[in-house]
Amino acid sequence: MENIKFCFPGKVVVITGAAAGLGRAMALQFAKAGANVAICDLKEELATETAKLCEAEGVKAKFYKLNITDEEMAASVKDAILADFGTVDILVNNAGVTTAPGKMGPPMANIDIADWKRLIGINLIGTVTVTKAFAPIFKEKKQGKIVNISSQTAYNVTVSMPHYCASKLAIVSYTQSCSVELGKYNVNVNAVCPGYIYTPIYHGAGDELISKFPALLGDCKSEEEVVTKLAAVSTSLGRPEKPEDIAYCVLFLASDAASEITGNAVIVDSGGVRR
Numbered sequence: 223m224e225n226i227k228f229c230f231p232g233k234v235v236v237i238t239g240a241a242a243g244l245g246r247a248m249a250l251q252f253a254k255a256g257a258n259v260a261i262c263d264l265k266e267e268l269a270t271e272t273a274k275l276c277e278a279e280g281v282k283a284k285f286y287k288l289n290i291t292d293e294e295m296a297a298s299v300k301d302a303i304l305a306d307f308g309t310v311d312i313l314v315n316n317a318g319v320t321t322a323p324g325k326m327g328p329p330m331a332n333i334d335i336a337d338w339k340r341l342i343g344i345n346l347i348g349t350v351t352v353t354k355a356f357a358p359i360f361k362e363k364k365q366g367k368i369v370n371i372s373s374q375t376a377y378n379v380t381v382s383m384p385h386y387c388a389s390k391l392a393i394v395s396y397t398q399s400c401s402v403e404l405g406k407y408n409v410n411v412n413a414v415c416p417g418y419i420y421t422p423i424y425h426g427a428g429d430e431l432i433s434k435f436p437a438l439l440g441d442c443k444s445e446e447e448v449v450t451k452l453a454a455v456s457t458s459l460g461r462p463e464k465p466e467d468i469a470y471c472v473l474f475l476a477s478d479a480a481s482e483i484t485g486n487a488v489i490v491d492s493g494g495v496r497r
Contacts, residue, residue: 228473230257234307235476237261238290238352239317241268244371244416246275247465248314248472253279255473260303260310262288262352263317282307290317290348296355309363312476313356315349316371318389326382338385345389350396357404366409367476370397371468374415374491390415394487401485410484412475416468417491418452458493 228251235252239245241263249259253276261276261283263269269285276283284306286299303310325337349370360366375383376391394413401411438455442448454462471490474480489495 228255228477230255230312230473230476233257233311234303234309235259235312235314236303236310236356237314237316238288238348239263239371240272241265242272244419244465244468245314245316246272247469248316249276249283250279251466251469251473252276252312252476253281253283256281257312258282258307259284260307261285262290262299264289288317288352290315290352291343293351293354296351300355300359304359310356310359310366312367312369313353313360314369314371314472314476315352315393317348317352318345318371321383321386327384328381330381330384333385341385341389342392345386346392346396349393353400357400357409360404360409361407364408366404366407367480368400368404368409368411369472369475370411370413371472372397372413372415372487374417374489374495376415376487377489377497378491378495397487398485405484410475410480412480412484413487414468414471414475415487415489415491415495417457417463417489417494418449419463419465419468454492456494457491458496461492463490463492 235257237245237249240249240261249261249272252259258281259276261269261273266287273283273285286302288299289295322337325333327333370393372393373390375387376394379387397411397413404411439448439451442451450462454460468490471488489497
């Protein structure tokens with residue numbers, strides 16, 4: 223897929239959860255396309271490494287420590303980014319968490335209310351908090367792109383993670399609401415729904431996934447193999463996605479080529495949901 227090219231010279235993109243996984247892939251692809259990148263995360267060492275990888279592409283990149291659920295911290299980080307970069311053109315709300323080990327269903331009683339609050343609080347409220355901080359920039363400029371990362375589980379629900387599925391569907395609904403409010407300011411707001419991709423978010427979940435799907439995953443030899451096989455088995459293409467596949471979709475939605483696309487959720491899952 224090296225023939226896919228996007229150009230964002232001089233643009234400033236803010237990406238949450240950019241220390242590793244999907245967020246790092248997005249940051250690197252934006253940097254390769256000429257964008258300056260603000261790396262927001264709690265993992266300082268990994269995020270600093272991401273920033274250095276982006277700088278190696280000849281752009282400006284900087285790490286900002288951010289807890290996306292902290293409203294005051296989000297506002298402070300926004301001010302710091304404006305001071306360092308001068309503006310923001312694109313916001314990617316990527317940061318999120320999945321089910322904690324030992325917190326999968328069924329039965330639903332396995333999942334305590336604290337874990338429901340954790341997933342809803344980080345995945346949904348975190349997205350809302352960061353958007354609230356940065357949206358005024360786009361309103362004032364009357365221009366901007368916001369891409370929220372949801373999941374194909376928003377539509378293809380699983381009884382093992384009802385709280386995760388609910389949090390990701392809520393992001394789609396919030397995306398649609400934002401697109402209506404911000405449309406009159408020439409701001410596009412979309413969501414991307416990735417399939418299962420092996421990233422650090424799944425660390426520690428391998429054994430539990432095997433216990434939930436023993437016939438399918440019982441012969442897997444590694445955690446990466448578990449997630450990869452689970453991702454591929456029910457898709458039309460019979461293969462999992464790579465982080466770069468999600469990044470390409472995000473860059474498209476942030477580009478001028480997608481100027482008339484807003485309020486939508488694009489599913490990138492090798493044909494798992496077929497919607």
